[in-house]
Every structure is written in structure tokens, then in C-alpha cells.
Amino acid sequence: MGAGVETGCAIPPGALDRLRGLLGERFSTADADLFSYSHDYWPISLQWVLKGSFPWLPSAVAWPENTLEVQEIVKTAYENSIPVYAFGGGSGVLGGTVPEKGGIVVDLKRMRSIRLNEEDMVVEAEAGVNGYYLEKYLNSKGYTLGHIPQSLYVSTVGGWVATKATGQFSTKYGGIENMLLGLEAVLPWGDSVTVKPHPRTSTGPDLRSLFVGSEGVFGIITRVWLKTCLAPGERILLSYVSESFQEALESVRRILRRGARPAVVRVYDETETKRHFYMFEEAYGRVMTVMIVEGDSRIAGAERMIVEEEFRGRMLGEEPVKHWLETRFTVKEASEFTPLGVVFDTIEVSVAWSRAMLLYRSLVEAMRSVKGTLFASAHASHFYPQGVCFYFTFAGVPKGDPEKYYNEVWSVAMKTTIENGGSISHHHGVGRQRRSWLKEELDAGFQLLKKVKTAVDDKGLMNPGNMGL
Ligand SMILES: Cc1cc2nc3c(=O)[nH]c(=O)nc-3n(C[C@H](O)[C@H](O)[C@H](O)COP(=O)(O)OP(=O)(O)OC[C@H]3O[C@@H](n4cnc5c(N)ncnc54)[C@H](O)[C@@H]3O)c2cc1C
Structure with a gap:
């Protein structure tokens, strides 16, 4: 270990022997592994990597291959009061896996078996299954999960459930919570629990909810059962140019009210239309909407008719949608x-239709008002009959400390969202970046959440500090 680098928690020799005996080479305390697992895609932690500074390191990394091994690791940690951090793809953007108290990072990626039950239309997957691999497997059998986050290639099914993720096709298929059957x-003391994958059940509070969006603080998800859909027989690509962001959003609202559910709907404000669709002259200075309607050809055909009846704007054909399909993972x-010193990040929030435009305008203005901001813009990418998710992007070149500027933008964004009746996160979760605002968002619910945390994780060992718990 290099000079000046400390892990926050020493593992007693007896526990080290037990874990080495259990996992052999799949347990490591080597510097390179500790450095590799000290960060995720949180921009603050990526800055640490660029600077070569590692404020928080784990004490060890474990790569279990089955649930029994996860149980043994967690049991050993519990008996020795060692913190534990579940790690999927490490694609979280809010520092959710950063091991701020030291301890053991448990990487689930070696747990990757998949079993499809075609009659029940259910797929069983171990927590470490890679998103792209799962979708490719389902496609090869004629199915889709319908969950295509932009991080598909670098995230896991366990991470999806733990962060309550959602994908690009969510307006039809929903978020991961809508797909999760069991x-x-x-659990923090090492026992395992199974919430069975019934089509529906009315047997008390839904225990799945304890883990959906739990971000590793209540235990480690080791297996999930997810609903599958038939791969779409028909895929219709539609795009429109509108005179204003409000006009385009209003068109989408009317479409959803009538019951149509295009899988992909993305509406870009003027700034983002210029940035992403500069090659389409007709869109310059206007607002681009791209849509994909898909499914059984008869249903998709009917939905297309509703879209065409309700959308007020100029139709632009398939090309902008093809462009989006080609660039959507970039x-x-x-x-x-x-590396050029530009501070850059995205912030996603959700809001009801009645407050949507007010929140959008206030938030863009608030982010632009922070000294050093070059631009702040948004697109809307997940829609409901009740409201919408805005995905904001900002970039700035601050004169002073980049981290101070970064936190200032986040701070005005969170404050403005709460003031305008929105939710501070639509799908990225809370992690360490948003934790100081969770209390305000949940109000009395935060105290309840803290009590649940204390009851479930009595020693406070599961991802301590994450979400402010
Ligand atoms: C380029 C890019 C694009 C993205 N696009 C999207 C998007 O379209 N939609 C979206 O929702 N998100 C998106 N994200 C965010 C991120 O990919 C998601 O939050 C994803 O669900 C995280 O999965 P993961 O396996 O990488 O989890 P990790 O980053 O490894 O972990 C995230 C959190 O979940 C916990 N966790 C992970 N696995 C488990 C488990 N098995 N049991 C218990 N807790 C666990 C961790 O402790 C941590 O708190 C994007 C991120 C990037 C970098």
C-alpha cells in the first residue's frame, strides 16, 4: 500500500483466513484491486482517479460465485463488524459503491446464470448478469425485457433493482420495478430470503419494495425473477419538429391520455436539439421529438394512428430516429x-404535468445562474399520463475549485426541484451525491426509513453512509 493511503477498516486475521479459505483467489487485498473498487461513475470519484488520489479505499474485494458464498462473506463481516458494499457493474453515477468506511466490496459479476421459463414468460437471473448479455439472450429466444438503460453494456440486473433503474423504452415497458416479480x-446477518415470483400476491406489505431502490443498504440481492415480453413484431420510427418544448410535451401528454404507449419518446429542448440533431436543418432553432412505437403489429398500428392524430408538429420521418438509435450509447x-477542465454532469428529476414547464424553466435558469456555467439544457425521456422525467445536462468552466462549482450546481438544482414540487431523482437514485437532500424530499418518511435501516441492519454494516443512512 502506497504512503498516505489508508483503508477505513482493518479486517481481523481470523476473518481474513476464513474468507481466503472460502474464496481462494476470488478474495483480494492487492493494491490494484482496492484502487479499482474505490470509485464508480460518480464524476467526483472520476476526478479522484484523474488526480491519482483515493480518499476512500476498501480493505478487500470478494468475487463470490453463488448465494451460499455471499452468505458466508456477509456472516463473517457481521460477526467481525466489517462494512460490506454490494458492487454490480459500478456504473452508478452518484458514488453508491464508494467504500467510505472501508470494509469488503462484494462484486457479484461472477454470479451470472440465466434461466428462461417460456410458458410463464419469466426469466430468472443471478444478480451479476450483465444487462446486454441478458437482453441478447432473451432476443435469441424471441423475447425482450424491454429494459434498455444507456448503461446496458456496463450494468447488472442486481444493480438495476438496487437503484430502481429505468430504460430508454420505459414509456411502454415501465421501470425495473414493473418487471420485478420476485x-x-x-440479509445483513447472513441469512437469505426469497420473495417468490407469483404473478400477483396479496400477502401483506410487498417485501420486494424493501430492496427496490435500496442501493445496498438492506442486504445483497443475489437473484431476481423478471417478466419478459415477446420481442416486438413491428417497430415504427416517428419524428416531429415542434415550434416549442411546451408544444411538443403537450402533444405527448395527449397521446398518453388516450392510452397509447410508444416505447421510446424523447423530446429535446432547443439547445439539445442543436447539439444532437444539428444535421437536420428543419430542426434548427426548434424542438425535436423522436419516437418508437413497437409491439404486435395490430397494436402498434393503432398506437401509430393515435400518435399521428395527436402530435402537433411537422413530421420528419425515420432518419432522426435512426440517428438516435445509432448514437444512443455514446x-x-x-x-x-x-480532462480539459470542463465540469460536466447530468441530473434527472420527475414532475407532474401541471408543474412541468415551470420546473423545467426554473431549473435551467438556476443552473445557468451559477458562475462558470457554459450551458444548461434538458430533454424529456420517460413519460407517464401523470407526468414526465426531465434529464438535465450542465457544463461549466469554473474559475475556482471544480468540486465547489459542481456541488453548487447540484445544490441549486435540488433546491429548485423541491421548491417546484418535483422529485429529486427519477432513476439514478441517491448514492452519496444526493444524500443530503433525501431528508427534505422524504420529510417524515426519512425518519421511518432510518428506523427500518436500524431494524434490518442493526450493526449498520451494509453500505454505511449511502443515502445518508
Ligand atoms: C453512461 C451511463 C448511462 C446510464 N444510463 C442509465 C439509464 O439509462 N437508466 C438508469 O436507470 N441508470 C442509468 N445509469 C446509472 C446506472 O447505470 C444505473 O444506476 C445501474 O442500475 C447501476 O447498475 P450497476 O450494476 O452498475 O450498479 P452499481 O453501480 O455497481 O451499484 C449501484 C448501487 O446499487 C448497489 N448494488 C449493486 N448491486 C447490488 C446488489 N446485487 N444487491 C444490493 N445492492 C446492489 C450498490 O451498492 C450501489 O449502491 C447510467 C450510468 C452511466 C455511467
């Missing part, structure tokens, strides 16, 4: 801008 998890801005 799960198996290892996130080069973050890696290109950051």
Missing part, C-alpha cells in the same frame, strides 16, 4: 470534457 437477497462528452 427476488432472493442475503457518452463521449464526459470522458472528453473532464
